[in-house]
Amino acid sequence: MLKNLNLDDFGIYEGISETIVTTNRGWTSNAAPMGIIRKKDKLFIRLFKDSTTYDNVLSEKVLVANITWDPLVFVNSTFTDLEDSDFQTINFNCRSLVTLKKAQCWVAFECTNTKLTSEALVAELIPIRGHVNKCLIRAPNRAFFGVIEACIHATRYQLTGEDKYLKLIKAYGDIVDKCGGDNEKEAMRLLYGFL
């Protein structure tokens, strides 16, 4: 780990941080919600096959974890491609990395010790660069978490078609209705639209 890059300063604590991972191959950028696993000072990511993030990480061996609390970005990057204008290109050691323009902060990682299984890859992540755009205080809001859980169950629903996931999505939609602001409610409307 970089001695002068403290993951705490970028909001990546022990456990699984829900981030938007941006990757690119040449000029084609991709964003997808992904968990960054931290165990003490070791970091890992697990990526399932048949995803653009999987292909890009296998090819480029680098990724950027963006920290954001925008529920619309979580829904859009789960179901569709973000706009080109959502990305920002930075140069690092003669190669281009992409980040999310509106992220609170981001950390770029080199992916090493990659282990492949029949379904997924697990890579260790070595931080190579980080940047804080802004620090915003936020009170916990159950609706934001409701959107995240609904995205997870929506992905499972799309994979399996099982009705139980629709019920869970509806239950989290109720939390969003009760506790959310305009952004969380709009995110749920978008999610229902994608299903």
Next chain:
Amino acid sequence: MLKNLNLDDFGIYEGISETIVTTNRGWTSNAAPMGIIRKKDKLFIRLFKDSTTYDNVLSEKVLVANITWDPLVFVNSTFTDLEDSDFQTINFNCRSLVTLKKAQCWVAFECTNTKLTSEALVAELIPIRGHVNKCLIRAPNRAFFGVIEACIHATRYQLTGEDKYLKLIKAYGDIVDKCGGDNEKEAMRLLYGFL
């Protein structure tokens, strides 16, 4: 609303913010997890009868909403009394208010237009003072919200004794096991201990 106190700066956005509300009567301080409801620039709180917060707000017409992401504080203030050393006393217009020492920030509110029903009170909140201790970046972590949801269902379980709440607590406990750091896991252990 105070013209120079922007609620966004204290992390209180549209919808329901999960805060720790501190109140006091004389030297006796109390803390309890409570939602602060924001609709545009109006703020409200709903307090159920038979709680210390209800009694203190009815008597003193003032409360402090503390913003924190410490899951242990949410569990402890749901089930028991915090330590005296967790509180800090501040003076405002010749009266004493209490805040949480370790909160990221807090906003003190005057409670007006109080409406009483047979079960609860609803008061409008007018911000009178706010203070930021520190701004910390945090990636979303499902385990933190798992603890919050488990606290909510644990309260319902204690009121009704219905088994369905135990099942929900267990399901959120699984999310905490999977995604949490030491703090979230310790908070769930505490919660199970209180039940």
